Amino acid sequence: MTAWMGCLPVALLSVGLGFLPMPARAEVSASDMQLIQKLCVASFNNAFAQAGKEAPEGMGAFTCDCLGERIKAGDGLGTARETCTMEATRRFPTSQS
Numbered sequence: 001m002t003a004w005m006g007c008l009p010v011a012l013l014s015v016g017l018g019f020l021p022m023p024a025r026a027e028v029s030a031s032d033m034q035l036i037q038k039l040c041v042a043s044f045n046n047a048f049a050q051a052g053k054e055a056p057e058g059m060g061a062f063t064c065d066c067l068g069e070r071i072k073a074g075d076g077l078g079t080a081r082e083t084c085t086m087e088a089t090r091r092f093p094t095s096q097s
Contacts, residue, residue: 028072036071040064059092 028036044060062086070080 031067033072036068039065040067053094056094057094059088062091065086 041060041064044055044063048055066084066087067080070083071077075083
């Protein structure tokens with residue numbers, strides 16, 4: 001048996017448990033969160049205005065709070081946006097007319 005064969009179970013276990021070095025997740029500062037909130041609210045309001053619709057009460061705040069929290073938790077912008085949009089749509093149904 002070669003020397004590397006004895007290390008294989010430990011390497012597989014380390015990978016399975018997440019012990020291998022991974023790049024550190026960047027921290028999101030308070031000023032970053034304020035900017036994310038400001039841009040999110042502006043984008044949210046603009047999307048409803050362009051659609052000629054009024055957003056349900058609380059939907060914008062919920063969506064943008066969700067986005068900030070998901071980004072803070074480590075989600076990428078696209079994933080956070082998709083998750084929060086789906087959740088907001090589920091919680092705040094809008095008329096399709």
